[in-house]
Amino acid sequence: METYYIKHITKYVYDHPVLDAANQIRLHPINDEFQQVISHYLIITNNAHVQTHTDYNKNVVGSFMITDAITELYIESNIEVNTFKKELPQDTIPPNNQWKELENLKYTEPYVNFLIHRPFTGTNDLSAVIANKNIKQKSVFQALLELCDYVFNVIKYTKGVTNVNSSIDEVWSLKAGVCQDFTNIMLQMVRMCGIPARYVSGYICPNDDITRGEGATHAWIEAYIPFYGWLGFDPTNNIIGNENHVRLAVGRDYNDCAPVKGVFKGNATADLFVKVHVSKAKQNEETLELPETPMSSTKNNSYKRHLERIQQQQQQQQQA
Structure with a gap:
């Protein structure tokens, strides 16, 4: 605790x-x-x-x-x-069963609300990354870890180049931004894979391993993992959203x-x-x-x- x-x-x-x-x-x-x-x-x-x-x-x-x-x-x-620390998925269920379960859930509440993604200038690029990584051949948990790592490495953490009104197209063009921008890119990728994902607003407690997001509200995602539940992923710091993250609200996007x-x-x-x-x-x-x-x-x-x-x-x- x-x-x-x-x-x-x-x-x-x-x-x-x-x-x-x-x-x-x-x-x-x-x-x-x-x-x-x-x-x-x-x-x-x-x-x-x-x-x-x-x-x-x-x-x-x-x-x-x-x-x-x-x-x-x-x-x-x-x-x-x-x-309180959340136990991570054991990942013992075959990947095919996990993806089939997501397919069964995609038209049900509340998951359908967290699967909507809209095309933008980077959609084709992200589709290619998803294909090259063979995302759907892996467990959902492993897929999410890889997507988190990708966003962490492709977007440069830079203050002052974006604001809450910046579009995802602007962020993708700059390949730079802050926690909200990392979160929006990862939300897009995860939803494109058919994994329900929601925006999370809250706070983060910085330490030696967490250096980004101090001094303001923080943002990350929570993704739904079949037979497990919701788990946070923080692409700004490339970590699991867990006991170092304090949640204020969840929703489809920042506006929620x-x-x-x-x-x-x-x-x-x-x-x-x-x-x-x-x-x-x-x-x-x-x-x-x-x-x-x-x-x-x-x-x-x-x-x-x-x-x-x-x-x-x-x-x-x-x-x-």
């Missing part, structure tokens, strides 16, 4: 006051047999009240609204969690797992600052310094864009 103490700060700074900031958060850690949440509390601007519900993927989703005018939105999540997303009323630029600290030792009243430069800067917001579309439609109807 491992015990982790996690502080995760998200801060939006607006260059003009905004109103009615409505937000959705997936910052509540998963609580199951492999991950036991000891404590979790949130600190949010204006002491906003958070209502929670469970989504289709069994994630706890929080929502809150701040009606007052604000120039800053601060969200702090504090977690104490125990994680985004830690924070929301809308507001106002014509403003929002600068986003994020800092995460993961430790094995409890730090009393620990203060985190946010980065000097924002992770991203966005003009406008989805509320205003939606409003503009409505206004355009109304004008067109009036002209007609």
Whole structure:
């Protein structure tokens, strides 16, 4: 068993006051047999009240609204969690039986939701890699290990060249990116093989063997192995996702797992600052310094864009 103490700060700074900031958060850690949440509390601007519900993927989703005018939105999540090591597949079942079982599952819930893959500029390249590796001649577990290793080696870990909105085509063209990009490429490959795979958002505890993903939320995949269940694979570090990984949410892609997303009323630029600290030792009243430069800067917001579309439609109807 491992015990982790996690502080995760998200801060939006607006260059003009905004109103009615409505937000959705997936910052509540998963609580199951492999991950036991000891404590979790949130600190949010204006002491906003958070209502929670469970989504289709069994994630706890929080929502809150701040009606007052604000120039800053601060969200702090504090977690104490125990994680437990998962026994790995014994791999004693013949590969043919494993692949047949996947074929039987591909139209059933929830697996069908995690098999959808869309063609992109690298599809032919990945198909060739899958064929050359004779993936379906191997056990599903061994196939996943090889795919994880391939993505780890073909994509260069480079901060700042992509963001959460970068397409998989952009990532493949650059052959570079961060954890989300490694994850998206591996998701594509695994699903192309007919193995259900889901996106995982969470945190990682760096050590001598794990050096990538510190300071922000981390991403990896979980793949379904017949006669075993779901198992995590972290292509950014080329390791099994196990007791060093703390899970926040799972889903089809990043949109299903985004830690924070929301809308507001106002014509403003929002600068986003994020800092995460993961430790094995409890730090009393620990203060985190946010980065000097924002992770991203966005003009406008989805509320205003939606409003503009409505206004355009109304004008067109009036002209007609």
